[in-house]
Amino acid sequence: MTRTRTLLLLIAFMGRTAVWSAGVTSDADIAKELKEIDKVNAEGDWDTAWESLTQHEVPEWFADAKFGIYAHLGVYCVPAFGTEWYPRLMYQEDQKAFAHHRQTYGDQTEFGYKDFVPMFKLDKFDPAEWAQLYKDAGAKFAGPVAEHHDGFSMWASTVNRWNVGQMGPKRDIAGELIRELRRRDLKIITSFHHAFNIQGYYTAKEGWDTGDPQYGDLYGFPTMEDRTLARNRWLIKLKEVIDRYQPDQIWFDFGLAKMPDDYKQRMAAYYYNHEKIWGKPVIITRKGDHLPEGVGALDIERGWTSGIAADLWQTDDSAAHNSWSWVQGLRVKTPTEMVHELIDIVSKNGVLLLNVCPKADGTITEDQQTVLREMGRWLKVNGEAIYATRPWEVYGEGPTHTEKEGGFLETMQYTPHDIRYTRSKDGKTLYAIAMGWPGKSLALRFVEIDRLAPGAKVTLLGHDEPLAFNVSDSKQLEIRVPALVDDARPCRHAYAFKISGFETGLSPEARFVLPGVVTLKAENAVLEGQKIGTEEKSTGITNIGFWDNPTERVHWLLYVKKAGAYNAVGEFATPHSESLLTVDVADQRLPFTVKRTGNWDKPQMTEIGTVRFDQPGVYHLVLGATDRNNWRAVNVWDIKLAPQP
Numbered sequence: 044m045t046r047t048r049t050l051l052l053l054i055a056f057m058g059r060t061a062v063w064s065a066g067v068t069s070d071a072d073i074a075k076e077l078k079e080i081d082k083v084n085a086e087g088d089w090d091t092a093w094e095s096l097t098q099h100e101v102p103e104w105f106a107d108a109k110f111g112i113y114a115h116l117g118v119y120c121v122p123a124f125g126t127e128w129y130p131r132l133m134y135q136e137d138q139k140a141f142a143h144h145r146q147t148y149g150d151q152t153e154f155g156y157k158d159f160v161p162m163f164k165l166d167k168f169d170p171a172e173w174a175q176l177y178k179d180a181g182a183k184f185a186g187p188v189a190e191h192h193d194g195f196s197m198w199a200s201t202v203n204r205w206n207v208g209q210m211g212p213k214r215d216i217a218g219e220l221i222r223e224l225r226r227r228d229l230k231i232i233t234s235f236h237h238a239f240n241i242q243g244y245y246t247a248k249e250g251w252d253t254g255d256p257q258y259g260d261l262y263g264f265p266t267m268e269d270r271t272l273a274r275n276r277w278l279i280k281l282k283e284v285i286d287r288y289q290p291d292q293i294w295f296d297f298g299l300a301k302m303p304d305d306y307k308q309r310m311a312a313y314y315y316n317h318e319k320i321w322g323k324p325v326i327i328t329r330k331g332d333h334l335p336e337g338v339g340a341l342d343i344e345r346g347w348t349s350g351i352a353a354d355l356w357q358t359d360d361s362a363a364h365n366s367w368s369w370v371q372g373l374r375v376k377t378p379t380e381m382v383h384e385l386i387d388i389v390s391k392n393g394v395l396l397l398n399v400c401p402k403a404d405g406t407i408t409e410d411q412q413t414v415l416r417e418m419g420r421w422l423k424v425n426g427e428a429i430y431a432t433r434p435w436e437v438y439g440e441g442p443t444h445t446e447k448e449g450g451f452l453e454t455m456q457y458t459p460h461d462i463r464y465t466r467s468k469d470g471k472t473l474y475a476i477a478m479g480w481p482g483k484s485l486a487l488r489f490v491e492i493d494r495l496a497p498g499a500k501v502t503l504l505g506h507d508e509p510l511a512f513n514v515s516d517s518k519q520l521e522i523r524v525p526a527l528v529d530d531a532r533p534c535r536h537a538y539a540f541k542i543s544g545f546e547t548g549l550s551p552e553a554r555f556v557l558p559g560v561v562t563l564k565a566e567n568a569v570l571e572g573q574k575i576g577t578e579e580k581s582t583g584i585t586n587i588g589f590w591d592n593p594t595e596r597v598h599w600l601l602y603v604k605k606a607g608a609y610n611a612v613g614e615f616a617t618p619h620s621e622s623l624l625t626v627d628v629a630d631q632r633l634p635f636t637v638k639r640t641g642n643w644d645k646p647q648m649t650e651i652g653t654v655r656f657d658q659p660g661v662y663h664l665v666l667g668a669t670d671r672n673n674w675r676a677v678n679v680w681d682i683k684l685a686p687q688p
Contacts, residue, residue, distance in 0.1 A: 505533025
């Protein structure tokens with residue numbers, strides 16, 4: 044046995060007496076707690092029927108907050124290997140964590156997950172420093188992961204003997220942090236992941252403590268009789284946190300899906316019925332259909348919606364690409380990635396809950412602190428374009444968007460040509476946020492200016508002087524961007540332009556970014572010819588160029604999900620007086636004219652016509668010259684087909 048492993052086992056052994064001798068809540072105590080839950084629900088405004096609970100409204104503070112922070116801090120930060128799933132994976136023989144554990148700490152029969160608990164000291168944890176960092180980052184709500192899948196409570200629990208008050212740091216970590224957050228006027232979130240633990244989280248094997256009944260309250264309960272006890276304890280753990288810390292938001296991980304409805308109903312009603320007791324509105328966030336629609340707000344893990352959601356939603360994402368907790372080899376995201384993600388989410392009627400990954404000593408690493416402080420600096424300048432805003436008619440425009448939606452999506456990389464929109468709650472101010480310095484001018488193609496009121500102006504947040512602008516004959520707004528070098532710009536990462544005193548609407552081409560639109564991109568085309576090819580102009584988007592031969596053509600395959608009439612447009616550029624093109628699709632021919640745009644890299648939207656698809660399916664679209672004898676070369680960016688209302 045190595046000296047390191049011997050030392051680790053000695054440390055664990057020294058802590059076993061305190062860990063294992065602590066008592067658990069008696070059956071009588073559990074019954075008393077459950078009776079109190081039912082009493083509050085019987086006397087409150089919210090009963091336990093879904094018909095009642097689905098009527099709960101999302102509070103305005105949550106719709107205004109936009110940005111919150113929490114942290115995956117737990118015993119799993121001690122081994123700090125792989126991910127926060129180490130407690131489970133260390134017992135699965137086909138996983139790297141299994142082999143790592145044996146090599147580092149010994150066989151699972153000798154050193155189990157419970158033996159990390161005495162090593163979890165948090166000796167450098169400073170709740171005031173954490174709370175101030177969250178405040179400086181611009182968060183409006185924050186809080187602890189109250190209990191993760193590992194069954195170890197991060198508050199000083201009287202319900203669960205496996206808790207930070209009795210073991211490890213022997214401090215009320217959650218309570219200390221919550222008190223400091225409230226002193227800084229932040230709303231409180233507590234997250235719960237422990238429902239998954241009692242569904243069979245751990246692999247049990249002879250000789251492992253995962254199957255030992257004396258540790259069942261940590262590792263989960265293997266029999267249905269024990270599972271009933273576990274479900275009761277799941278509920279009274281929540282009750283304890285609700286009663287003691289009065290959280291403004293309770294967040295649930297995916298294990299909630301398998302909890303019986305009556306437990307979830309009693310929990311939600313008990314929490315909602317405390318609104319009147321506390322004199323403040325609260326919110327539950329749920330995943331998928333784990334709670335019925337209307338019971339709280341939807342949470343999408345590491346993801347987003349493809350467009351503006353009808354109802355306010357939240358994403359939880361980590362400051363790291365590869366883990367939710369501190370591990371060796373943590374790959375921390377850049378400040379630019381996180382600022383851009385926040386902007387995109389808010390433009391789609393969302394809220395960002397950002398996770399940080401502290402170390403087992405209670406410190407947050409410098410690279411993560413840099414991300415948070417940079418977000419705070421950006422929000423200090425541009426906060427009015429984020430906080431207390433609401434979505435505009437469309438979430439944005441530019442080359443970077445996706446039709447994918449849902450969880451576990453890759454972080455998108457934006458360009459200065461990407462713009463996201465928000466508006467003030469009164470609807471009088473529009474914010475156009477460019478995901479990078481836009482250059483000499485910023486043309487808002489999707490914004491149509493219907494009227495200018497006296498005193499209408501455009502400003503760059505953080506810059507004192509109003510900006511020059513022009514409204515074109517087609518009612519589009521073009522903003523003259525001030526000539527500022529990097530150090531003179533008001534911020535980094537993204538730039539918010541405030542548009543006030545204008546009556547705005549959607550431009551005709553903006554309808555081609557709404558749901559159901561089929562987009563045929565240049566990079567997805569099949570090019571017929573010897574010279575025609577793709578290139579990338581100053582727009583940063585791939586286009587089809589070198590189209591000098593009128594016999595050459597462009598081909599796409601497109602999939603139409605819904606039959607009906609579609610309006611077709613395309614983005615083209617040409618320095619010539621005009622060019623004549625034809626689209627052939629679904630046995631229909633649509634000739635159209637591309638007018639002069641001024642140069643090769645200044646595309647404009649061109650109306651192509653209306654095509655009817657009699658049934659859903661795959662179609663072949665061909666773009667070619669209308670008259671080969673009177674051909675003028677063009678550059679092509681894309682073709683879009685939007686279903687008619």
